Amino acid sequence: QVQMVESGGGLVQAGGSLRLSCVVSESSFDLYHMAWYRQAPGKQRELVADITSGRSTNYPDSVKGRFTISRDNAKNAVYLYLQMNRLKPEDTAVYYCRIWGGILDAWGQGTQVTVSS
Secondary structure (H helix, E strand, O other): OOOEEEEOOEEEEOOOOEEEEEEEOOHHHHHOEEEEEEEOOOOOOEEEEEEOOOOOEEOOOOOOOOEEEEEEEEOOEEEEEEEEOOOOHHHOEEEEEEEEEOOEEEEOOOEEEEEEO
């Protein structure tokens, strides 16, 4: 069973920065596609950024130029990061990491990000 642990959420003022982290408990998962999603109250879950095993990245226009996704492989673990700069109140949501490929599709438990105006 995949273990995924997210951290780094919190309360920040508009214009500030946060860095989210997600640790996946198996180094072979570096071969898989990974992404960050978010879900605000009353809204559908949406893609924030994704990154392939070859480190190609993709962002929606709402976060392009402000958010940066990255990943790193270490002994027995894969790390996924989301650097969020120039945060806006509309970025407030629960942020989830996801890893998938083949029959695998796993999500983290989510971490709350709140941006005050």
